[in-house]
Amino acid sequence: MPDEQLQILRWSFNPWKQGLGGWRRPQLALPLSLMLAVILSWSLTVPNFPQGYEAQLEGALAELGNAPFAVLDGRQLSREQVEGQLAQVRTARESFPVQWLLWGLVSAVLLLGMNASLYLPVRYELNEQGVRVEFMGMPSLRRWEHYRNFYPHEHLVHLTTLPRPSALDPFRGHSLMFSGNRDSVLAYIGKHVERRDSKGPGTRDQGPASGQ
Incomplete structure (x- = not known):
């Protein structure tokens, strides 16, 4: 995605539209x-x-x-x-x-x-300030400075405040669910959050290719 299109990225995730093969299965839950x-x-x-x-x-x-x-x-x-x-x-x-x-x-x-x-949709917005999440009509904003690392997965990306992998990661960050826009989301996050690993100093992620 060109840089001029990375000012604001908005999308919503509806768990009911993922089907039984989705990561979340409200039909079973x-x-x-x-x-x-x-x-x-x-x-x-x-x-x-x-x-x-x-x-x-x-x-x-x-x-x-x-x-x-x-x-x-x-x-x-x-x-x-x-x-x-x-x-x-x-x-x-x-x-x-x-x-x-x-x-x-x-x-x-x-x-x-x-x-x-598991049942209700959530709206996401990535902008120059940070990550805005709206759930049940209540918005929240966390600035990019809040995050120290991120971990891409198949269905979501986890943003964490810890610079290195830790057992506390699930409690020190939150996950953004993809909705057919994995590459765009990872590219945007890579522009603002430094991707680190456990073997050496962090390098800025330039997109989903380096985030695998």
Whole structure:
């Protein structure tokens, strides 16, 4: 790309347009997240009573008659205790579907929100100041001076604040997803960020050929 065309480079990345062969697969992540939300909400709301316990309480209440207490699983329970536990079991059973649904919605919102980058598009802009990223309507700008190195990959380029490869790289930078413009993006970044490796002093990257 000629230098006069490198003033501003804008593009957007939509994970839904990558297909199942793309690096991000929201088509697979979405049903898995929803299934996990269903399982999680069920484990939080399912009544924690032994199977058949309600029937045992009903039988004990029917057999009480005028007796002061009933024996249930080796325990002596008064009429008030049997009626109280029976009311708790029935309330838990009747409220379970609603609680399961509500907690399922909460779990789904939390899981989808935590992984929003898998589903929502993101807009990028490279200009003379730095890298501008807009996600969920919120823009952010990091100047070129912020970055010390970058690592090109097939589907993305990772910009980092560390000059040499480090295990902390994922936490000290961020990645820009390509959208059919890998060569243009790498060429632009190579004009502003010094590409370093672990074997010697850094050299300025002149494009994707030296960034492989």
